[in-house]
Amino acid sequence: METTNNDRIRNVQGKDRRPEFWLVFMRSAQVAALIDVAFFFLFYALGSPILAWVNIVSVAIYTLVYYASKNRKKRIAVALIWSEVIIHAGLGIILIGWESGFHYYLLMFIPAICLSTSFRPALITLTVLFACYVGLDFLAWFIEPIQPINSFALKIVHLFNLSVVFVMLSYLSLYYLKTARRAQKKLNILATTDPLTELYNRRYMNDLVDKEIQDFNRTNDGIGIILIDIDYFKKINDQYGHKVGDDVLVRVAQIIKKQVRKQDLISRWGGEEFLIILPDTPLIDVQLSAERIRAAFLTYDWLKEIGEDVSPTITAGISELKQAESLDSAIARADRALYKGKADGRNRVEL
Numbered sequence: 001m002e003t004t005n006n007d008r009i010r011n012v013q014g015k016d017r018r019p020e021f022w023l024v025f026m027r028s029a030q031v032a033a034l035i036d037v038a039f040f041f042l043f044y045a046l047g048s049p050i051l052a053w054v055n056i057v058s059v060a061i062y063t064l065v066y067y068a069s070k071n072r073k074k075r076i077a078v079a080l081i082w083s084e085v086i087i088h089a090g091l092g093i094i095l096i097g098w099e100s101g102f103h104y105y106l107l108m109f110i111p112a113i114c115l116s117t118s119f120r121p122a123l124i125t126l127t128v129l130f131a132c133y134v135g136l137d138f139l140a141w142f143i144e145p146i147q148p149i150n151s152f153a154l155k156i157v158h159l160f161n162l163s164v165v166f167v168m169l170s171y172l173s174l175y176y177l178k179t180a181r182r183a184q185k186k187l188n189i190l191a192t193t194d195p196l197t198e199l200y201n202r203r204y205m206n207d208l209v210d211k212e213i214q215d216f217n218r219t220n221d222g223i224g225i226i227l228i229d230i231d232y233f234k235k236i237n238d239q240y241g242h243k244v245g246d247d248v249l250v251r252v253a254q255i256i257k258k259q260v261r262k263q264d265l266i267s268r269w270g271g272e273e274f275l276i277i278l279p280d281t282p283l284i285d286v287q288l289s290a291e292r293i294r295a296a297f298l299t300y301d302w303l304k305e306i307g308e309d310v311s312p313t314i315t316a317g318i319s320e321l322k323q324a325e326s327l328d329s330a331i332a333r334a335d336r337a338l339y340k341g342k343a344d345g346r347n348r349v350e351l
C-alpha cells in the first residue's frame with residue numbers, strides 16, 4: 001500500500017499529535033483535583049457528607065488521570081475523566097437537585113472534544129454529550145433530590161459551581177491560546193528560516209524581495225544583489241566530515257551578518273550558496289560590501305573558532321536590479337558573474 005506524506009508525518013509524530021492539548025489536559029487534572037479539595041470542605045460545611053467524600057474519590061481519580069496522561073496512557077486518562085465528570089455531576093444532581101449547577105461541568109467537554117479529535121468523531125461525541133445533558137435535565141423534572149439542602153446552601157453551591165466552570169474554562173482557554181501561539185511562532189520560524197544557519201530560507205526570501213521590489217518601483221533607489229558561494233566546499237566535507245561542513249556554514253552565515261547592514265536581507269539560497277539583497281544601495285556600495293565580506297573570510301581564525309583550519313574563501317557575483325526587472329533575471333546575472341569568478345580562479349568579487 002502506498003504511504004502518503006500525511007501517513008509519514010503521523011508515524012513520526014506518533015501519539016503526540018496534539019501536544020498542546022495534552023498539556024492542557026494534564027493542567028486540567030491538576031486544577032480539577034484542587035477544586036475537589038475545596039468542594040470537600042464546602043459540602044462538609046453545608047452538611048452534605050456524602051457529596052463531601054465523593055470529592056475525595058474525585059481527587060484520587062484526578063491524580064490517576066494526571067499520571068496516566070503523563071505516562072502516555074491517554075485512553076485510560078480520557079475514560080477516567082469522562083467517568084468522573086459524568087458520575088460526579090449525576091450524583092450531585094440526584095442528591096441535591098438540578099439547581100445545584102453540577103451539570104455545568106458537562107459543558108467543559110465541549111472544547112475538550114473539539115480540540116482532541118477530528119471533525120466527524122467530534123460531531124458524534126458532541127451529540128452524545130448533548131443527549132446526556134438533556135437527558136439529565138429531563139430526569140430532574142421527575143425525580144426529587146435524595147438529600148436536599150436548604151435553599152440558601154443550594155444557591156451557594158450553584159454560585160460556586162457556576163464560578164468554578166467559568167474560571168476553569170477561561171483559564172484553560174487562555175492556557176491553550178498561549179501554547180497554540182507558541183506553536184504558531186515555532187511554525188513561522190520553521191517556515192521562514194533555514195534551521196542550520198538560521199538565515200531566511202529561499203522561499204521566504206522570495207516573498208521578502210517581492211515587497212522590496214514594490215518599494216523599489218515606487219522610489220527607484222537601487223537594489224543590490226550579492227550571490228556568494230563557498231569555494232571548494234565539497235573538499236571541506238570530504239576532508240573534515242559533514243559535521244565540520246555544517247559548522248562552516250553556520251560561521252559563514254555569522255560572518256556575512258556582521259558585514260552587512262540591519263536592513264539588508266540574507267538568505268541561504270542553496271547548499272553552500274547565500275543570497276544577499278541590499279535595498280537602496282548603489283552598485284559601487286554593493287561591490288564594497290561584497291569585498292568586505294570576502295576580506296572577512298581571509299582574517300577569520302577558523303582554527304580557534306571551529307577547531308579545524310579549514311580557511312575557506314568565497315566567490316561573489318553581484319548585480320543590480322533594474323526597474324521593472326524580475327528578481328530571477330537579476331539573480332541570473334549575479335549567477336553568471338559568480339560563474340565567471342569561479343572560472344577566473346575563485347576568491348574574488350565579480351560584477
Ligand SMILES: Nc1nc2c(ncn2[C@@H]2O[C@H](COP(=O)(O)OP(=O)(O)OP(=O)(O)O)[C@@H](O)[C@H]2O)c(=O)[nH]1
Nearest residue numbers: 229230231232233234235237242245246271272342
Ligand atoms: N556539510 C554540508 N554540506 C552541504 C550542505 N549542503 C550542500 N552541501 C555540500 O556542498 C558541496 C557543494 O559542492 P560543489 O557544488 O561541487 O561545489 P564546491 O566544492 O564548493 O566547488 P566550487 O563551488 O566549484 O568552488 C556538496 O558536496 C554538497 O554535499 C549542508 O547543509 N551541509
